[in-house]
Amino acid sequence: MKHLLSVRELDLATAVGILDLAEDMADVATRAVPKLATLRGRTVANLFFEDSTRTRLSFEAAAKRLGADVITFTAKGSSVSKGESLKDTAQTIAAMGIDAVVLRHPASGAARVLADSEWIDAAVVNAGDGTHEHPTQGLLDAYTMRKTLHGDASRGRSLDGLRVTIVGDILHSRVARSNVWLLQTLGASVHLVGPETLLPLGIERWPVSSGTDLDAAIAEGPDVVMMLRVQSERMRAAFFPHEREYARQWGLDDARLARLAPDTMVMHPGPMNRGLEISSAAADSARSVVLDQVTNGVSIRMAVLYLVLSGGAA
């Protein structure tokens, strides 16, 4: 694998292979010395043109656990605020000699542009591009679902027959997009729920069902309920009248939590707006696997970095 730009590039065998590899990476964390020297001497540059806590830290932890060196760039406090372009920033970093770029950018398709360009010849890992994709989040969500269902017997399995409901701001969510495509590849069925204004145009061409009624979706008894963050920073118009109305209609509140089956997984990619899309009780309930998602994120990112960096000329 040269780059990871989109989960749509992954076929079933490759996707399951990445999840299996992440199992091995998770085992490393349980060892006396939870660090490998596999990527020793290789340098990973985290290029973050957008705010992020967990993704950046997660990639950094993953690279370090594999023995790679990490340099981190965040747009704030850099020359980007002086007007430097992605091209110039990338070339500057490349001139310092790096082997992989982990890119988070507000423009959809930025990772593809960087990978297809002649600016750098490093491997590119998409860590979120605009409202397009966030492949490692999709992978870690799938991994978390599989691990919660099958535990130590997860290796080699797909998510055949799993029913996943994704709720909230679908329109702005790259997490939802990566989940939709990857879950379809893995054999799960996806139902999207949100206000009419936050369901994207053309959703009927996605391999999903969709609706606006969260209570009806919960009554169907899904295996997984994934709450999305309301992305106020991307909303340039009024998509719903008031936050309280949103919470009432599309928030996972205590009453809705009580109606979920005891083994329903509650997921959230973080950061959570407690009281808006998810109540504190739901976020901290036994059904919640939010912290597992964070832990698994490191294993998934180790697997991806291993795949793009370890091989030589194939």
Next chain:
Amino acid sequence: MAARTVLQQADITRALTRIAHEILESNQGSSDLILLGIPTRGVLLARRIGAILDELEPGSGTVGELDVTMYRDDLRAQPTRTPSPTRVPVGGIDGKTVVLVDDVLYSGRTIRAALDAINDLGRPRAVRLAVLVDRGHRELPIRADFVGKNLPTAVAERINVKLFETDGEDLVAISESPTSDRDGRA
């Protein structure tokens, strides 16, 4: 490409039985003994030796798997390798005698990687090495404690180990191969 069979099924079984006896003898019994097979065929051989040990001294055949992919020194010279799982027996390896098991001992680089991997797992009392075939051409100061068969070879030759579990038959063959990789494996 002419292949010459050097070990038949009965030879392999005899060699593994002898290795099992030698392990017990050198360990002065079966206490604190762990066999760690190196994927793929080392794991199968470790299981077979473990089964023989279990017959000789019930309960002595503790077997695990040790993947060394992440510790190899040639990762960048090859297409991406897919690691196999590492499974360490319950109780870990601290203070135990670990016997590494592999099919062919050649350059010694796989074993070096295995020693590094063991280092990350804990601190065994001792590490021993059992191989089905030692074909020479070492590149590191490593030798096997238990050898099924010493097989002098030329570098251009290739050792092909087939085991029933993966290949449908038990066989060790030697052949000329212009494209043999440095591991001497298929």
